[in-house]
Amino acid sequence: MSLEELPHGLDLLPWLQERLTTLSDAKFVAVMEALGVISELPAVEGLIHEARPRLRVLRPQRPRSLKRPLCLPLEDLLAIAPIGAPGLSVVDRGIVDPLWRHIESHERVALTPLKTEFRRTPVNRPQQLLDIGERLWQSAAKVLDKAPISGIPEERSVLIRDIMAVASVIEAFKRAVPRKPIPNLGDHEAEWIDQQLHVLAERGLPKRGFLLVVAARLEFPAQLFAWLRERGEMVPPVVEQFIVGRLSSEIARFDHDADKLAPDALAIAANDLSETLAAMEKSLGPSSRRELAARSLGLEAxxxxxxxxxxxxxxxxxxxxxxxxxxxxxxxxxxxxxxxxxxxxxxxxxxxxxxxxxxxxxxxxxxxxxxxxxxxxxxxxxxxxxxxxxxxxxxxxxxxxxxxxxxxxxxxxxxxxxxxxxxxxxxxxxx
Amino acid sequence: MIRRNSLDHLLPSTFEERGATVPFTTPALSMARVRRNSRDRLEIVVGQFSGGPGAYVIPWTTLSEVITLTSHDVLLHEKVEERQALDPHAVRMAALEVARSGLAGPDVVASAAKALADDEEAKALNQVILILKVIEEAEPAHARSLMRDIRTPEGQDRVREVFFSFGDRLNLDAKAFDQRLSDLGIATYPVGTVWSPFDGRLRRLVRRLGEFTAAVSTWGMEHLGEGADQAAFTVEVSAYSLKIAREALQRFDAVVGSPRQIVVDWEARATAVGRLVMRLAWLVDGWQPLIETWFLANDDQARIEAIDYIVPRLPFIPAKELEPVPVANALARKGGKWVKLNQDWKTGEPDRILIRRLEALRAREL
Known part of the structure; x- marks a missing residue:
C-alpha cells in the first residue's frame, strides 16, 4: 500500500486497530510512541487500552504526558487497590483520565505552554519538573474548586481538590521522608508531619489530603491515628476510613494469597497482619473499631x-x-x-x-x-x-x-x- | 575550598588503619572492619552501632561478649584471628573457608564453592597467559593461535610445550622463567591481565563500581529530596574511589604488560606488582555488598531503601592513600549526617530477617 492510499487523521485509527496484532514489536512500539503524544483523545485512549497487554510485555518508554505529574500527589492513594474489597480505595485508578480531561477542558489555554515546557524538560531536571507540577496542581485545585468532576461522587471530587491544593506540601514531605512504606512513625517523621501541618494551618489549607497521603505511606497507618489523638488533633473521618479500609484490604490479600505463599512469606504475612490488627484495635474510635471487627470477622480462626x-x-x-x-x-x-x-x-x-x-x-x-x-x-x-x-x-x-x-x-x-x-x-x- | 577540620586526626589515615571489611552475617556487624591496634592486637571497628554517627572500636577478643553473634560469625571471628587476616585477600579466604561450613545456608556454600573453583581456574589461566605474553615477544603469530584454546587444559599444555621448546629462541632459562611466571600468575590472578579472555575479580569489581556510579548518578539526577542528596553524596565518594582505582589499574597494567621484564628484574618488580594488587584490593574493599544492594533494588522505593543502607557504610579512602588529604576527610565527615537508628535491641537476638538479607547478599558477592 502506498502512502497516498493510507487513511488520514482519525480515520487512521480503525485501520491501525485492525493491524496492531500483526505489527512487529519494533513497529508496534513506534506506533504506540506516536499515539502517546495524542493519548488524551478518547479514540486513541481506547486503542492504547486494547494494546495494553502487549505493551506490558514489551515495556516501551512511557509517553510523557502531564497526566503523570498531575497524579504525583495522588500516587500513594492510587496504588492501593484492595483485592476483594471494591469501593474502599480512596482514589480509584479509573479517576485519572476523567480528572485529566476535566482539568484540560477548563484550562486548555493555560496548559498548552505547560505541556510544551514539560515535554522539553529532560527527566534529569527534577527541580524544573517539580516547578511545572506545582503550577499544574494549583490550576487543578482552582478548576476543581469551581467545578467538580462530573460523573463521580462530589465528595470524591472535593477530596481530590483538597489533595491538589496541598500537593506541594505533600511532595515536600515525600522528599524529606522518602522511604515507603515508612516502617515507623519515629521522631524524624513526626517532626516533618508536624512542620507540614503548621504550614497548612498558616496557609489556611485543609489537612485531610496531606494526612491521607501520610497514612498511605506508613507501614502501620494506625500509628498516625494514635499520634494525632495524642496531640489532641482531630482525625479527619476520611483518614480513619482509609486506615480501616487499608487493613480490610490486607485481610483480603492475605485470604487471597495464603494458599500460594511459601511458608516463610506466609509466616511474615500472618505476623504483620496480626500485629497491625492489634495496633489498630487499640487506637481506633468506637465506630471504626466496630467496622474493623465486622471486616476481620473470622480472621483469627x-x-x-x-x-x-x-x-x-x-x-x-x-x-x-x-x-x-x-x-x-x-x-x-x-x-x-x-x-x-x-x-x-x-x-x-x-x-x-x-x-x-x-x-x-x-x-x-x-x-x-x-x-x-x-x-x-x-x-x-x-x-x-x-x-x-x-x-x-x-x-x-x-x-x-x-x-x-x-x-x-x-x-x-x-x-x-x-x-x-x-x-x-x-x-x-x-x- | 574544603576546610580542614580539627577532628581530622581521628580519621583513619591508611588502609591498614581503616581495616578490612569482614562479611559478618550478624546485622549489628554488617560492614565491620578488622584492624591491628597500636598494641599489636586485633580490634573491630563497627559503624552504626548505637545509631549515632561515628564508629565504635571493640577489642577483638571481647566481641562475642558485646554482641550476640550468629554461629557463622562465631567461626568467622575465630578464623580471622587464627589466620591474623588483616587485609582484604586474607579476610576473603577466611570467609570462604567458613562459608563452606553451611552455617550461612546452602546458597552461601554453593557460592563459596564456585568462588574457590573460579579462583583456581583464574590462577591456572593467568599463569599460562603470562607465559603466552613472553612467547608473543618472539612469535606474535604463534601466540595468537595459541590464545584460541587457552581456556582448555589441552590449550594450556600446548602453551607450556611451546614455551619450553622456544627457550633458546627466547634467550632465557625456560625452567627458571616458568617458576617465576607461575609465582607471578598466582600473585596477579585477582586482577588478571588486560589480554586475558576474562577479567580478574578485582578488575571486574572496578568495572562494576563504574556501573554503580553511573546508575546511582542517573537515578539521583532524576529525583529530589533526601534520597537524591544521598545518591549525590554516594556518587561523590564512589567516583573518587573509582578514579583512584582506575589509576591503580592502569599502573598495574603498565607494569604487568611485560612479564619478561618482571622476571628479569624479579626482586624489585615482583614486590611492586604485589603491592599494586594489594592496593587495588584495598581500594575496592567494602564496595561489593553495597553495589549488590543497589542492583538488587528494582524499583524506586527499593532504591530509596538501598541508598539509605549504603550511605552510612561507604568505604572512604583514607587520607594518606591519596592527595589532597582534606578531600578524603571532608567526604568522610559529611557521611555522618544521614546516620539513623535501625537496630532493634529489645530482645538481644539479632533480627532474623536482617540476617537472612545479609546471607542472601553474601551468596551474591563471594
Whole structure:
C-alpha cells in the first residue's frame, strides 16, 4: 500500500486497530510512541487500552504526558487497590483520565505552554519538573474548586481538590521522608508531619489530603491515628476510613494469597497482619473499631488454621528431612524455609492460641537435631578424616537449623557443647 | 575550598588503619572492619552501632561478649584471628573457608564453592597467559593461535610445550622463567591481565563500581529530596574511589604488560606488582555488598531503601592513600549526617530477617 492510499487523521485509527496484532514489536512500539503524544483523545485512549497487554510485555518508554505529574500527589492513594474489597480505595485508578480531561477542558489555554515546557524538560531536571507540577496542581485545585468532576461522587471530587491544593506540601514531605512504606512513625517523621501541618494551618489549607497521603505511606497507618489523638488533633473521618479500609484490604490479600505463599512469606504475612490488627484495635474510635471487627470477622480462626496446617504441622517433617545423609540442596533449602517460618510465627501462634503446638514442634525439631549431633559424634570420633569432615558438616547443619528455629543464643549453646565434646577448637580447622 | 577540620586526626589515615571489611552475617556487624591496634592486637571497628554517627572500636577478643553473634560469625571471628587476616585477600579466604561450613545456608556454600573453583581456574589461566605474553615477544603469530584454546587444559599444555621448546629462541632459562611466571600468575590472578579472555575479580569489581556510579548518578539526577542528596553524596565518594582505582589499574597494567621484564628484574618488580594488587584490593574493599544492594533494588522505593543502607557504610579512602588529604576527610565527615537508628535491641537476638538479607547478599558477592 502506498502512502497516498493510507487513511488520514482519525480515520487512521480503525485501520491501525485492525493491524496492531500483526505489527512487529519494533513497529508496534513506534506506533504506540506516536499515539502517546495524542493519548488524551478518547479514540486513541481506547486503542492504547486494547494494546495494553502487549505493551506490558514489551515495556516501551512511557509517553510523557502531564497526566503523570498531575497524579504525583495522588500516587500513594492510587496504588492501593484492595483485592476483594471494591469501593474502599480512596482514589480509584479509573479517576485519572476523567480528572485529566476535566482539568484540560477548563484550562486548555493555560496548559498548552505547560505541556510544551514539560515535554522539553529532560527527566534529569527534577527541580524544573517539580516547578511545572506545582503550577499544574494549583490550576487543578482552582478548576476543581469551581467545578467538580462530573460523573463521580462530589465528595470524591472535593477530596481530590483538597489533595491538589496541598500537593506541594505533600511532595515536600515525600522528599524529606522518602522511604515507603515508612516502617515507623519515629521522631524524624513526626517532626516533618508536624512542620507540614503548621504550614497548612498558616496557609489556611485543609489537612485531610496531606494526612491521607501520610497514612498511605506508613507501614502501620494506625500509628498516625494514635499520634494525632495524642496531640489532641482531630482525625479527619476520611483518614480513619482509609486506615480501616487499608487493613480490610490486607485481610483480603492475605485470604487471597495464603494458599500460594511459601511458608516463610506466609509466616511474615500472618505476623504483620496480626500485629497491625492489634495496633489498630487499640487506637481506633468506637465506630471504626466496630467496622474493623465486622471486616476481620473470622480472621483469627483463618490465621490459626493457616499457621497450624501450613507452618507448624509440616515443620518437623520438613526440617528433619534435611538431617539424613545425602539430603539434597533443595531439601535443605525447604528445611530452612520451614525453620524460618516456624520461628517467625511463634509470636502470632501465641496470639491465636497455638503456642503450645508451636513449642511442641520446636522441641521435636531440637530433639531431632541433637540426636543427629550425637549420631555424628559416634560416627566421627576416631574416624578417618573424611568421616570426621562429614560428621562436622552434619553437626553444622543441625546447629544451623536450631539457630533458624530457636535463635542465635540457643544455637550457640549447642555449638559450644559440641565443641567441648569434640575437644577441638577452631584453630585446628574444626568446630 | 574544603576546610580542614580539627577532628581530622581521628580519621583513619591508611588502609591498614581503616581495616578490612569482614562479611559478618550478624546485622549489628554488617560492614565491620578488622584492624591491628597500636598494641599489636586485633580490634573491630563497627559503624552504626548505637545509631549515632561515628564508629565504635571493640577489642577483638571481647566481641562475642558485646554482641550476640550468629554461629557463622562465631567461626568467622575465630578464623580471622587464627589466620591474623588483616587485609582484604586474607579476610576473603577466611570467609570462604567458613562459608563452606553451611552455617550461612546452602546458597552461601554453593557460592563459596564456585568462588574457590573460579579462583583456581583464574590462577591456572593467568599463569599460562603470562607465559603466552613472553612467547608473543618472539612469535606474535604463534601466540595468537595459541590464545584460541587457552581456556582448555589441552590449550594450556600446548602453551607450556611451546614455551619450553622456544627457550633458546627466547634467550632465557625456560625452567627458571616458568617458576617465576607461575609465582607471578598466582600473585596477579585477582586482577588478571588486560589480554586475558576474562577479567580478574578485582578488575571486574572496578568495572562494576563504574556501573554503580553511573546508575546511582542517573537515578539521583532524576529525583529530589533526601534520597537524591544521598545518591549525590554516594556518587561523590564512589567516583573518587573509582578514579583512584582506575589509576591503580592502569599502573598495574603498565607494569604487568611485560612479564619478561618482571622476571628479569624479579626482586624489585615482583614486590611492586604485589603491592599494586594489594592496593587495588584495598581500594575496592567494602564496595561489593553495597553495589549488590543497589542492583538488587528494582524499583524506586527499593532504591530509596538501598541508598539509605549504603550511605552510612561507604568505604572512604583514607587520607594518606591519596592527595589532597582534606578531600578524603571532608567526604568522610559529611557521611555522618544521614546516620539513623535501625537496630532493634529489645530482645538481644539479632533480627532474623536482617540476617537472612545479609546471607542472601553474601551468596551474591563471594
Amino acid at each position: 483463618r490465621i490459626r488454621d493457616t499457621l497450624q496446617n501450613r507452618i507448624i504441622e509440616p515443620a518437623t517433617d520438613g526440617i528433619t528431612a534435611a538431617l539424613i545423609d545425602g539430603a539434597s540442596n533443595d531439601t535443605l533449602r525447604a528445611a530452612e524455609n520451614h525453620a524460618f517460618a516456624l520461628s517467625v510465627s511463634l509470636k502470632t501462634a501465641t496470639t491465636v492460641g497455638l503456642r503450645d503446638a508451636a513449642d511442641r514442634a520446636v522441641l521435636s525439631i531440637r530433639r531431632a537435631c541433637l540426636d543427629r549431633i550425637d549420631e555424628m559424634f559416634r560416627r566421627g570420633a576416631g574416624g578417618a578424616k573424611l568421616e570426621r569432615d562429614q560428621a562436622e558438616q552434619a553437626i553444622f547443619r543441625s546447629v544451623r537449623l536450631i539457630e533458624l528455629v530457636e535463635g542465635v543464643s540457643a544455637a550457640r549453646e549447642i555449638m559450644t557443647d559440641a565443641r567441648r565434646r569434640f575437644g577441638i577448637g577452631a584453630s585446628q580447622g574444626r568446630i
